[in-house]
Amino acid sequence: MLAQLGNRVQHALRAFTPQDADNLKKAARTFPITKSYDVEQTLQALGIGEALVTVLTPRGVPTSLAWTVLLPPDSLMAGMDRAAVQALIAASSLTAKYAQAVDRESAHEMITARIQRARKQAPSQPPGAKPRKGGRGGSARPQKGGIEGALHTTCR
Numbered sequence: 001m002l003a004q005l006g007n008r009v010q011h012a013l014r015a016f017t018p019q020d021a022d023n024l025k026k027a028a029r030t031f032p033i034t035k036s037y038d039v040e041q042t043l044q045a046l047g048i049g050e051a052l053v054t055v056l057t058p059r060g061v062p063t064s065l066a067w068t069v070l071l072p073p074d075s076l077m078a079g080m081d082r083a084a085v086q087a088l089i090a091a092s093s094l095t096a097k098y099a100q101a102v103d104r105e106s107a108h109e110m111i112t113a114r115i116q117r118a119r120k121q122a123p124s125q126p127p128g129a130k131p132r133k134g135g136r137g138g139s140a141r142p143q144k145g146g147i148e149g150a151l152h153t154t155c156r
Contacts, residue, residue, distance in 0.1 A: 007055045012046035034065045042067060 008031065015021040028039040032054055042052060046067075053068045080088075089095060 008053065010043065010052045012050070013043045015044065031065055032062045037065055037067065039065065 010027065010031070013020075013024050013027055015024045024040060024043060028043060031039050031052065037052070039052070046052070049070050049072065051068050051070055053066050054062050054064070057063055
């Protein structure tokens with residue numbers, strides 16, 4: 001996919017066998033032509049954290065080849081202890097904005113409250129009364145509201 005986007009990062013390639021040498025030549029030919037580097041030689045000379053990089057310009061033209069040093073991420077392979085996490089949080093510039101928890105009303109809570117208000121406002125039927133039936137031409141099917149009714153009507 002990166003090749004289709006025009007971005008290319010190639011780490012070191014070593015040629016120990018004739019097949020490796022052929023693969024190295026093929027890889028070198030896929031880079032933009034440059035007078036700054038002998039691409040075959042450079043690919044074999046790259047060290048740890050180094051790569052040859054080319055990307056597309058805003059006009060879609062590949063940039064010149066650049067021998068680049070890639071810095072490793074500043075991270076740990078293990079979990080942090082609670083004191084270190086708290087120290088990082090306290091030192092963060094985002095603490096002022098996000099330190100106070102905000103518990104906003106959820107959509108579920110809003111819908112539940114709306115349903116309860118509607119039930120309180122609707123006239124209640126006497127116990128044992130049958131639900132009213134509606135529809136076109138005295139249909140025995142109960143009318144359905146909302147999207148369920150729209151689907152029911154369209155699917156008849």
